[in-house]
Amino acid sequence: MNTRDLIDSLSSDLQPVPGFWPFWSVLALWLAASVFYVGGMILLFGPLRPGVEAQLVMPSRFSVEMLFGAAALVCWAIAGLADSIPGLYPRWPIRLAWMFLGIWLLHFIVGFVSPSLEPSMVGKRDHCSSEAYIYSLPPTLLMIWLQRRRFPLNPLRASIYAAIAAAIIPAVAMQVACMYEPTHILVNHVFPILVLATGVGIAAFLIIHLSRK
Amino acid sequence: MSQAQRGDEDSYARLLTELAEMIKAYLLNRFGRLEMLDDCVQESLIAIHQARHTYDPGRSIRPWLFAIVRHKMIDMLRRQRSEQLLAGYRQESPSEPDPLLESNIGVLLGALSSDHREAVLLTKYWGFSVRESADRLGVSEGVVKVRVHRGIRKIRTLLESESL
Incomplete structure (x- = not known):
């Protein structure tokens, strides 16, 4: 088929495309839905850590730490959704996302010698790690669904971004709902981000390659 | 592109014709004379057709268009074997x-x-x-x-x- 014939074929019987949802509206909807879902589930299965309200309100390293976690979440969400629209914000979201994630994680590493809060077992949840994995899944799937309705040029990369963004939500939420101790945080709240991203990446890789055969 | 998104076939055909020329010129400029040039142009047009619902009329078409074209070009380059x-x-x-x-x-x-x-x-x-x-x-x-x-x-x- 030559190019002229292809153009004739593509432009014949052309259907109008569905109404365009602005990027920032879709992003806000995903963030709101995911944060409310994860927050709701966490409150359903256990209380917040006693005294956390005061820890958040006072200007402190802990509140700054929470802000960086929230910033990482927002930037990864932007990166994930933008990656499904060709040419939209190709650079700055992912750079900011890595930067905020790095700074947030650095707080816990520094916390081995100088923690933001006094480490203790207060507020420990028995299954915080499992909760982190389970609560991450629906937001991951929701974002992947939103991505698939657009046109990700690199679906594998886009799905990994989605998994990271989604897994950060329970990780940040556990900062107020579970005990505060750097090793516990890294192993039980943060490590699921890596596991979920890897698992989603492998699943996406297999699905993409099987569908091409 | 806005008219094309509303289903205007004539506008869409004119747009694709112009885009095909633009894409061909871009690929000639970056890669020179290639056997797969026409294939890349056509694959880009197909991708543009499939992705047309993602184009935001409030933004410039160039970043959107050339992100697709570059991706298709790299994709074809990867798939070339002994050809x-x-x-x-x-x-x-x-x-x-x-x-x-x-x-x-x-x-x-x-x-x-x-x-x-x-x-x-x-x-x-x-x-x-x-x-x-x-x-x-x-x-x-x-x-x-x-x-x-x-x-x-x-x-x-x-x-x-x-x-x-």
Whole structure:
């Protein structure tokens, strides 16, 4: 088929495309839905850590730490959704996302010698790690669904971004709902981000390659 | 594009015709004369058709368009096996002076390390198989594949940096 014939074929019987949802509206909807879902589930299965309200309100390293976690979440969400629209914000979201994630994680590493809060077992949840994995899944799937309705040029990369963004939500939420101790945080709240991203990446890789055969 | 999104067939046909010319000019400028040029133009048009619902009328079409075109070009480059990319051109002895390196594509290839450039030229432009390339270079097939992969990734990065 030559190019002229292809153009004739593509432009014949052309259907109008569905109404365009602005990027920032879709992003806000995903963030709101995911944060409310994860927050709701966490409150359903256990209380917040006693005294956390005061820890958040006072200007402190802990509140700054929470802000960086929230910033990482927002930037990864932007990166994930933008990656499904060709040419939209190709650079700055992912750079900011890595930067905020790095700074947030650095707080816990520094916390081995100088923690933001006094480490203790207060507020420990028995299954915080499992909760982190389970609560991450629906937001991951929701974002992947939103991505698939657009046109990700690199679906594998886009799905990994989605998994990271989604897994950060329970990780940040556990900062107020579970005990505060750097090793516990890294192993039980943060490590699921890596596991979920890897698992989603492998699943996406297999699905993409099987569908091409 | 806005009219096309509303289903205006005539506008869409005119748009695709203009875009085809624009894409062809871009690919000629970046990669020179390639056998797969028309294939890349057509694959880009198909992708544009499939992605047209993602175009935001409030934004410039160029970043959206060329993100798709660059992706398709890199994709086709990756998929090339022993086929000859450059029409009517085969270099029996890669050590001879090669006008290819003086063409537009030479700008991109020149940015690669010598190892990566050799591997990309042997497999993608001169039509040698991975095994033949490995024999010529005196390395394993796995090393050739890695070098080709990294070379193409570098080309992709260079093309994407043009959007900034």
